Amino acid sequence: MSALTLLLDALLAGTLVWVAARALAAAELVTGIALFIAFGLLMTIVWVRLSAPDVALAEAGIGTGLTGALLFAALARLRRAGAPDNRGENGDE
Amino acid sequence: MSDAHAAAGALAARALLWIVLAGAGAMLATAVLSLPEDGLGLADETLADLGRTGVEHPVTAVLMNYRAYDTLLEMAVLFLALVGVWSMAEARPRPTAPPGLVLQFLTQLLVPFLILFAGYLLWAGAHEPGGAFQAGAVLAAAGVLVTLSGAQLPSVPRALHRSLLLLGLVTFAAAGVAVQLGGGAFLEFPPSAAKALILAIEAAAGISIGLGLVAIFEGGRPSEPESAPR
Amino acid sequence: MTGAELYALTGIALFVIGLHGLIRYAHLMRKILALNVTGAGVFLVVAALAERGQDGTPDPVPQALVITGIVVAVAATGLALVLMLRVASATGRAELPDPRSE
Incomplete structure (x- = not known):
């Protein structure tokens, strides 16, 4: 593996970890979910890099698309029910 | 202090x-x-018997033949999750306000293509990346779009909807039992019939996965406005 | 270090970050997100090890396991979200009770 591809892999891996950390620490849940979807799309690229196109397809369709839709739908329902997004030590980083 | x-x-x-x-x-x-650097992978074993699995794509061969047990139980897990969701809540009401023009247009444009693409993925799974799960996911995406757009769908009889949700699991198990009755082990597809069996299972599983994921997305059992207490 | 090893270590980092989020945050939606990040880390380790030490042909068995895992993860997430909504409608907040506040 050439140094350049390894550098690109390292860049991708670093972005992946950073986006995951930001998604979990986001102050607003909406931001967190949006970043989580971005995280899923980055995972899709990683699957292709790991020569696993089947997994990439499954991740893009099920892991990212549907999970994102599920999370946003649940958040909308949670807000309608009047539960606060944040309380206590959430999102204070 | x-x-x-x-x-x-x-x-x-x-x-x-x-x-x-x-x-x-x-x-x-x-x-x-x-x-260890050269771990005991199963790549060689997978490829050695690929000709007898009924498909040419190794990952599909693993999912639908070598480790069909996993996939059967996975269908069961999906179904159990759906049962859990249905037992806990009622589906949120479909949006009644007309959706935005963009969503409406995109839904009309995309849904037929998504269904076609799901069919393609199902067929392509035999020899290149694709298969029942990916096809089911694309079907589910189409279903979620339709749900969000608030389109008025012809009402499907409850029994038919539930049968379709179970179709994948039942077809899979029935195929497994059928080959057992034919003298093999449970889910041991004979090479001559494997291709047809796997395609039938994948088609049924794709439909059930797609509908099941949409049902989970709806967040509860379908509400029954006209149902009278029994 | 090879690309596969790099991604295996990335998977471990994701696992640790997810575990941290799972313990640290009280909001159930954040716990569900964290659990999904943890799962993604596990999938990444499994798939990266499938790539490692093979010349050209990755091992299809772990890849199939990961596909199965992704579908199961989504099913579990859907169930968890409904449970979260149930907790929220029962207690008014999407959190588990904090033992320190009692």
Whole structure:
């Protein structure tokens, strides 16, 4: 593996970890979910890099698309029910 | 006074958490890096018998033939999750306000293509990346779009909807039992019939996965406005 | 270091970050997100090890396991979200009770 591809892999891996950390620490849940979807799309690229196109397809369709839709739908329902997004030590980083 | 105390305690707890997690991560990293370079993979074994599985794509062969048990039980897990969702809540009401023009247009444009693409993925799974799960996911995406757009769908009889949700699991198990009756082991597809069996199972599973994921997305059992107490 | 090893270590990092979020945050939605990040880390380790030490042909068995895992993760997430909504409608907040506040 050439140094350049390894550098690109390292860049991708670093972005992946950073986006995951930001998604979990986001102050607003909406931001967190949006970043989580971005995280899923980055995972899709990683699957292709790991020569696993089947997994990439499954991740893009099920892991990212549907999970994102599920999370946003649940958040909308949670807000309608009047539960606060944040309380206590959430999102204070 | 006690505030400062609590803050110091929280800080200490946070530091301790990171120390423990870093230790666990370092242990895992050491374990992964110390694995032998040429691990005992199953790539060669998978490829050696590929001709007898009924499909040409190794990943599909693993999913639908070598480890069909996993996939059968996975269908069961999906179904159980749906049962759990249905037992806990009623589906949120479909949006009644007309959706935005963009969503409406995109739904009309995309849904037929998504269904076509799902069919393609199902067929392509035999020899290149694709298969029942990917097809089911694309079907589910189409279903979610339709749900969000608030389109008025012809009402499907409840029994038909539930049968379709179970179709994949039932077809899979029935195929497994059928080959058993023919003298093989459970889910041991004979090479001559494997292609047809796997395609039938994948088609049924794709439909059930797609509908099941949409049903989970709806967040509860379908509400029955006209149902009278029995 | 090879690309596969890099991604295996990335998977471990994701696992640790997810575990941290799972413990640290009280909101159940954040716990569900964290659990999904943890799962993604596990999938990444499994798939990266499938790539490692093979010349050209990755091992299809772990890849199939990961596909199965992704579908199961989504099913579990859907169930967890409904449970979260149930907790929220029962207690008015999407959190588990904090033992320190009692």
